[in-house]
Amino acid sequence: MRNLIFSAMLLTSATLLTTAQNAHASGDVESGKVKAYTCTGCHGIPGYKNVYPTYKVPKIGGQNYEYLVIALKAYKAGERDHPTMGLQAEALSDQDIEDISAYFASLGGESS
Ligand code: HEC
DSSP: OHHHHHHHHHHHHHHHHHHHHHHSOSSOHHHHHHHTTTHHHHHOSTTSOOOOSSSOOOOOTTOOHHHHHHHHHHHHHTSSOOHHHHHHHHTOOHHHHHHHHHHHHHTTTSOO
């Protein structure tokens, strides 16, 4: 009987833990950081305003996670039309998009 209660407790806390993790962004910040390497060439040093000299590029560090996912999927699907970003997003899997978005969203709060 004791064992049964103990297992039930374990199960409950495991479930709580999973729920807590899912409540946040589903992308992985660490792998997003690696995958975002090419993006920062145009989108600037993470956490800072973009300083690319030749044309304007929106600042995406600290941008909302859902916004980034939606924007990237729209570029990928061709719903949002931009030659450069279309090519960038085309190469990304949905998982890449989630990881990269989690990474850029995590940069929020830094002075920019
Ligand atoms: C060659 C330069 C370049 C590279 C590399 C690049 N981007 Fe962009 N990105 C742009 C430009 C220019 C825009 C603005 C496009 C537009 O007006 O729709 C943009 C727009 C965006 C937007 C929409 C921002 C908004 O405010 O709506 C997101 C999100 C984004 N890029 C993410 C990425 C990610 C993630 C990567 C790496 C996989 C990446 N970009 C790589 C130039 C680049």
